[in-house]
Amino acid sequence: MTGKLTVAGRKVLYTGAAGGLGTETTLAFLEAGATVVAVDNNPDKVAHLQEVCRQAGHERLVVRRYDLSDLAGLRAGLEATSAEVGGFDVVINNAAIYPSKPFEEFTIEEFQAVQRVNVDAGIVCVQVALPHMRQQSWGRIINIASVTLSGGWALLAPYVQSKAALVGLARAWAREFGPYGVTANAIAPGAFPTDAEKIHPDPEGYNRFILDRQAVKRRGHPRDIANALLFLAAEESGFITGQTLNVDGGWWMD
Numbered sequence: 001m002t003g004k005l006t007v008a009g010r011k012v013l014y015t016g017a018a019g020g021l022g023t024e025t026t027l028a029f030l031e032a033g034a035t036v037v038a039v040d041n042n043p044d045k046v047a048h049l050q051e052v053c054r055q056a057g058h059e060r061l062v063v064r065r066y067d068l069s070d071l072a073g074l075r076a077g078l079e080a081t082s083a084e085v086g087g088f089d090v091v092i093n094n095a096a097i098y099p100s101k102p103f104e105e106f107t108i109e110e111f112q113a114v115q116r117v118n119v120d121a122g123i124v125c126v127q128v129a130l131p132h133m134r135q136q137s138w139g140r141i142i143n144i145a146s147v148t149l150s151g152g153w154a155l156l157a158p159y160v161q162s163k164a165a166l167v168g169l170a171r172a173w174a175r176e177f178g179p180y181g182v183t184a185n186a187i188a189p190g191a192f193p194t195d196a197e198k199i200h201p202d203p204e205g206y207n208r209f210i211l212d213r214q215a216v217k218r219r220g221h222p223r224d225i226a227n228a229l230l231f232l233a234a235e236e237s238g239f240i241t242g243q244t245l246n247v248d249g250g251w252w253m254d
């Protein structure tokens with residue numbers, strides 16, 4: 001590969017864009033010349049994302065505060081936004097909720113609520129984006145999975161289930177959309193020191209636990225995810241589809 005990855009001019013639909021990994025990645029896509037349609041319903045995080053992008057001088061950020069659990073509202077909103085921006089070229093299904101407790105304490109409704117945000121909303125995003133991608137014979141879909149799918153964690157059953165579904169969907173979409181130039185892949189992040197980690201009762205012990213498991217002896221940075229996403233969204237990755245890329249410092253090797 002030579003030169004810069006080509007994502008300039010692409011319109012990127014990015015769910016959960018105002019989160020710990022999303023903010024840095026949104027900046028990276030804007031820096032690379034893409035337009036980012038950032039879907040996130042957390043007002044404080046969205047305000048922070050807007051401020052960070054404003055300070056960096058980026059104007060191609062489009063914010064939509066849709067609630068991903070309202071699938072009908074999401075579809076209607078995305079249809080309108082798609083018409084406004086001229087279709088989505090790249091879909092990044094990144095938003096997630098991750099309630100944690102023993103399996104037997106989850107109600108079936110709680111399971112379904114996690115699938116709705118983490119998986120079903122992603123299906124809606126792809127259904128809205130697909131006609132444009134098909135028509136131009138080009139598209140990129142990237143589902144964000146997780147190292148937790150490796151089997152190393154308890155107390156996260158609905159979340160891990162949702163990540164398995166996203167990996168499965170990436171494979172199914174890769175097979176079905178490949179003939180018209182649309183690739184679908186997954187990225188499985190390892191453990192990144194975002195806000196969720198700050199509530200850990202023993203931060204130093206947790207840090208050691210992670211570094212012990214990684215081959216690379218530094219903590220991940222959101223930029224590491226941004227770099228992988230830029231690659232899978234770019235022109236240059238067109239021969240890669242149906243894959244899961246572990247971005248975890250060499251933790252899970254399969």
Ligand SMILES: NC(=O)c1ccc[n+]([C@@H]2O[C@H](COP(=O)([O-])OP(=O)(O)OC[C@H]3O[C@@H](n4cnc5c(N)ncnc54)[C@H](O)[C@@H]3O)[C@@H](O)[C@H]2O)c1
Binds near residue numbers: 021068069096144147
């Ligand atoms: N941070 C890590 O270490 C790590 C590890 C493995 C996988 N991941 C995955 O990476 C992705 C991003 O993680 P993160 O650390 O940035 O998480 P995060 O919680 O910081 O970001 C998720 C974003 O999704 C948004 N969101 C949640 N529910 C929503 C809804 N109903 N409607 C609209 N927006 C909603 C939140 O507001 C938030 O900004 C997730 O899929 C997560 O599972 C993260």
